[in-house]
Amino acid sequence: AQKITQTQPGMFVQEKEAVTLDCTYDTSDPSYGLFWYKQPSSGEMIFLIYQGSYDQQNATEGRYSLNFQKARKSANLVISASQLGDSAMYFCAMREGQDYGGSQGNLIFGKGTKLSVKP
Amino acid sequence: DGGITQSPKYLFRKEGQNVTLSCEQNLNHDAMYWYRQDPGQGLRLIYYSQIVNDFQKGDIAEGYSVSREKKESFPLTVTSAQKNPTAFYLCASSTDRRRDNEQFFGPGTRLTVL
Numbered sequence: 431a432q433k434i435t436q437t438q439p440g441m442f443v444q445e446k447e448a449v450t451l452d453c454t455y456d457t458s459d460p461s462y463g464l465f466w467y468k469q470p471s472s473g474e475m476i477f478l479i480y481q482g483s484y485d486q487q488n489a490t491e492g493r494y495s496l497n498f499q500k501a502r503k504s505a506n507l508v509i510s511a512s513q514l515g516d517s518a519m520y521f522c523a524m525r526e527g528q529d530y531g532g533s534q535g536n537l538i539f540g541k542g543t544k545l546s547v548k549p
Numbered sequence: 550d551g552g553i554t555q556s557p558k559y560l561f562r563k564e565g566q567n568v569t570l571s572c573e574q575n576l577n578h579d580a581m582y583w584y585r586q587d588p589g590q591g592l593r594l595i596y597y598s599q600i601v602n603d604f605q606k607g608d609i610a611e612g613y614s615v616s617r618e619k620k621e622s623f624p625l626t627v628t629s630a631q632k633n634p635t636a637f638y639l640c641a642s643s644t645d646r647r648r649d650n651e652q653f654f655g656p657g658t659r660l661t662v663l
Contacts, residue, residue: 434591465651473637475592475654521591536607537582537652539591 433457434522434540442546443512450497451507451543453522462526464505465537466496469519478520481505509545517547552576553655555640560660562634570625570658572640581623582641582652585609592639598623599645627660634662 435454443449455464466478481489481496489496497506509516522540553574562568574581580599584592594607598617612631617623623642627634637659641652 439589467654473639473657473659475639475641475652477651477653480651523591536594536597537592539593541589541591 432540433538434524436522436540436543438543439541440544440546442548443509445514445547445549446511448508448510449512449545451509451520451522451545453505453507453540455503455505455522455524457503457524457526459526462524464496464498465523465525466494466505466507467521467523467539468516469521469542471518475521479507512547514547514549517545519544553640553642553653555638555655555658558656558658560658562660562662564662565629567629568627568634568660570627570638570640570660572623572625572655574621574623574640574642574653574655576642576653577620578642578653579620579645580643581617582643583607583613583615583623583625584639584641586637586639586657595625595638634660636660 433456437452462483464481468476468478479489479491479494479496481498488498493510495508519542521542523537525537556571582597583595586592593609595613596607596615598604601620604615604617614626637657639657640655643650643652
């Protein structure tokens with residue numbers, strides 16, 4: 431079974447509107463971290479936002495916020511006020527394991543969602 | 550500026566030849582990683598290193614080899630044993646392997662085997 435599922439291969443959004451990119455994950459480890467990365471056409475992966483499994487509040491970073499629904503194992507990325515420069519591939523990723531001492535898993539990536547922002 | 554450099558950006562090789570991809574970081578990070586990305590796919594881990602002179606296989610290590618002789622360098626060799634080496638290769642680093650430490654990525658190397 432896939433650990434990270436991104437069900438939207440591609441999405442369109444009008445400039446200045448908000449968009450939600452879906453991500454569901456599968457783990458039995460109570461301790462894990464969730465990441466979102468942006469990959470523009472140049473290829474470099476850019477870190478956007480992080481959510482820890484024990485974090486009480488949803489993470490926010492500027493125009494990015496993470497809608498974390500732990501019971502549903504969902505970690506959707508919300509981009510507010512879309513800009514043309516937001517057009518890119520977006521990847522959700524998960525790392526299982528403890529912060530210190532315990533074994534730490536590797537980063538597992540979903541297949542990504544291609545976001546296109548229309549002017 | 551601190552960051553990760555990968556060279557070259559594009560690389561062409563004939564089938565059966567070994568090729569080494571460079572990855573250098575000046576972020577003073579302990580952990581370094583190599584990923585492979587195929588079209589329409591996410592990243593898959595090839596090898597990682599938590600500290601100098603130590604490295605571990607990832608999910609798809611067959612046909613690849615690495616070394617970590619210096620903290621700032623983590624070269625990847627794609628050997629002739631790799632059945633389908635044409636792909637986009639990304640190198641990354643992080644301060645350590647703590648759960649919440651983000652990985653910083655280089656610009657990638659696109660390898661084409663003819």
